[in-house]
Every structure is written in C-alpha cells, then in structure tokens.
Amino acid sequence: MRGPRARRHHGGHWRVFARVERFTEPALLLLLRERPAHGYDLLERLPELTGEQRVEMGNLYRLLRALEEEGFVTSEWDATSPGPAKRRYAITPAGLKLLEQWVEALRRSQERTDRFLRRYEERR
Amino acid sequence: MRGPRARRHHGGHWRVFARVERFTEPALLLLLRERPAHGYDLLERLPELTGEQRVEMGNLYRLLRALEEEGFVTSEWDATSPGPAKRRYAITPAGLKLLEQWVEALRRSQERTDRFLRRYEERR
DNA sequence: CGTTACATGTGTCTTTTACATATAGCGGCA
DNA sequence: TGCCGCTATATGTAAAAGACACATGTAACG
Numbered sequence: 347m348r349g350p351r352a353r354r355h356h357g358g359h360w361r362v363f364a365r366v367e368r369f370t371e372p373a374l375l376l377l378l379r380e381r382p383a384h385g386y387d388l389l390e391r392l393p394e395l396t397g398e399q400r401v402e403m404g405n406l407y408r409l410l411r412a413l414e415e416e417g418f419v420t421s422e423w424d425a426t427s428p429g430p431a432k433r434r435y436a437i438t439p440a441g442l443k444l445l446e447q448w449v450e451a452l453r454r455s456q457e458r459t460d461r462f463l464r465r466y467e468e469r470r
Numbered sequence: 471m472r473g474p475r476a477r478r479h480h481g482g483h484w485r486v487f488a489r490v491e492r493f494t495e496p497a498l499l500l501l502l503r504e505r506p507a508h509g510y511d512l513l514e515r516l517p518e519l520t521g522e523q524r525v526e527m528g529n530l531y532r533l534l535r536a537l538e539e540e541g542f543v544t545s546e547w548d549a550t551s552p553g554p555a556k557r558r559y560a561i562t563p564a565g566l567k568l569l570e571q572w573v574e575a576l577r578r579s580q581e582r583t584d585r586f587l588r589r590y591e592e593r594r
Numbered sequence: 595c596g597t598t599a600c601a602t603g604t605g606t607c608t609t610t611t612a613c614a615t616a617t618a619g620c621g622g623c624a
Numbered sequence: 625t626g627c628c629g630c631t632a633t634a635t636g637t638a639a640a641a642g643a644c645a646c647a648t649g650t651a652a653c654g
Contacts (some may be wrong), residue, residue, distance in 0.1 A: 362575040414506055454521070526644080
C-alpha cells in the first residue's frame with residue numbers, strides 16, 4: 347500500500363470512489379441469471395449495476411473464462427446470429443449458489459457501511 | 471485478474487467477502503476524528519468498523535505515514551506515557567474533508583448495492 | 595532471565611484493477 | 625474497392641491494493 351490513491355482524477359480534481367472489491371463478478375452473475383448473454387452485451391449492461399462508465403473489457407473476458415473454468419458459467423459459440431462470432435454465456439446451478447453467497451456478503455457489507463455512516467452522523 | 475478468488479478459505483469451505491476497497495482509510499479517519507490515537511490503538515479499534523478480525527499492521531502504519539505526507543493527519547512522538555515510544559496521530563482539516571468525501575462516496579456505494587440487492591430479490 | 599504484551603516499522607509476494615494493443619467480421623458510404 | 629466505425633473476443637503488462645512474513649525495541653510479570 348502506497349497511499350490514499352483510491353481518489354481518481356476527474357476533470358481537474360480528485361474523487362474518492364468507494365467500490366466493493368470484485369463487484370463485477372456478482373454483477374455479471376446477476377445479469378446472466380436474468381438471461382444468457384455474450385461478453386460484449388454484458389460489457390454494455392454492466393454499468394447499470396456497477397455505476398462505472400464502463401467495465402474493463404480485457405478483465406471482463408478473463409473473468410468470464412475464469413468463471414467457466416470453475417463451473418459457475420458455461421458457454422458456447424453462437425454462429426446463428428449475424429456479425430462476428432460471439433460466445434454465449436449462461437449461469438450454472440453452482441453459479442447461482444455463488445451469486446447467493448455474494449448477496450449474503452453484500453448484505454453484511456451494507457450493515458458495516460451503515461454502522462460506519464451512523465457513527466459518522468452521530469458524533470459530528 | 472485470474473479468477474474468482476475473493477473467496478477465502480474458512481474451516482474447509484470458501485466464503486465470499488464483499489469489502490469496500492481501501493475501507494481502512496475512512497475507518498481510520500473516523501476514529502481519529504473521535505480522538506487522537508496512536509497506531510497500535512487504531513489497530514485494535516479498527517475491527518469495530520471494518521468487521522475484520524484484524525487489520526494488517528504493516529499496511530496500517532504505511533497508510534498512516536502516507537496520509538501524513540499528504541496532510542490529512544499529523545503526528546508527534548509521545549514520550550509522556552510509559553512503555554515504548556508511540557506516535558500520536560491527529561486528524562487535520564484536510565483530513566476531515568477527505569473523510570466527508572469518503573462518506574459521500576460510501577453513500578453512493580450503498581445506493582448501488584441497494585439497487586443490486588433489490589434487483590436480485592425482484593426477479594428471483 | 596525468559597515470556598508476553600505493547601509499539602513501530604520494512605520487505606516482498608499475490609491479487610486485483612487499469613491501460614494498451616491485437617485481431618477479425620460486417621455494414622455503410624465515398 | 626478501400627476505409628471507417630461498430631461489434632466481438634482476446635492477450636500483454638503495469639500499477640494499485642492487499643496479504644504475509646519478519647525485524648526491532650520497551651516494559652511488565654513470573
């Protein structure tokens with residue numbers, strides 16, 4: 347750790363971003379629970395959940411393959427639709443369980459942050 | 471990125487831990503707003519806020535010095551109290567502003583996570 | 595005198611995230 | 625036809641964040 351650098355440059359000033367670690371993983375699983383999709387599609391829809399302008403595509407594709415390796419999603423090449431070949435991902439039962447674990451973890455995180463914010467307000 | 475490894479081993483099974491990035495920074499600033507303290511003291515009190523069993527001491531001391539370098543905290547050796555010499559940290563006005571930015575960022579993070587959780591519940 | 599608790603620190607590796615670049619299909623248009 | 629922009633997937637690598645291991649010294653207690 348080298349310093350308070352979570353602040354990112356935005357139009358001439360530094361902002362603090364409070365993001366949940368590895369949040370793209372649950373976000374991606376949630377989108378896939380709603381319906382199967384391919385990477386580029388997820389790339390466009392992820393910001394709804396992450397609040398980021400865009401998710402790093404390189405990391406997204408690697409994450410998808412890592413999730414597949416561990417059996418949380420499956421994929422197959424989709425040659426039916428036009429345009430360049432796309433890999434269609436779907437969530438597996440193991441993926442649903444992982445998502446559930448994420449949800450529980452996120453609820454605990456909410457409670458922690460709530461406690462923090464209340465403590466901040468209480469004694470200001 | 472190599473895969474979904476935010477899951478940590480705990481008694482034979484893997485758990486997902488949803489933590490806010492760099493959360494020790496605001497936690498530490500909040501504790502210092504309440505009263506000046508030295509590193510070891512903060513180390514013991516941080517888990518109240520972070521929910522972790524303990525915060526990495528190495529990183530904590532580095533973070534404290536980084537925050538001091540950027541003017542968010544000040545410190546001085548405290549020779550008055552007995553025992554080994556301790557460095558007493560206090561928050562500065564800039565530190566208070568940084569804490570405020572963290573609070574705003576954390577509120578936005580809460581909203582994002584709320585949206586995520588509602589969307590999870592809505593369509594299950 | 596050895597052990598434990600207090601207190602501050604450095605070194606270094608791994609994991610996570612960011613940034614840059616490569617490759618290729620296809621549609622439109624000048 | 626040749627170029628551009630959008631779709632789509634992917635690799636390489638640097639930087640940031642976090643984890644783990646170890647070093648150093650004081651002081652209290654038995």
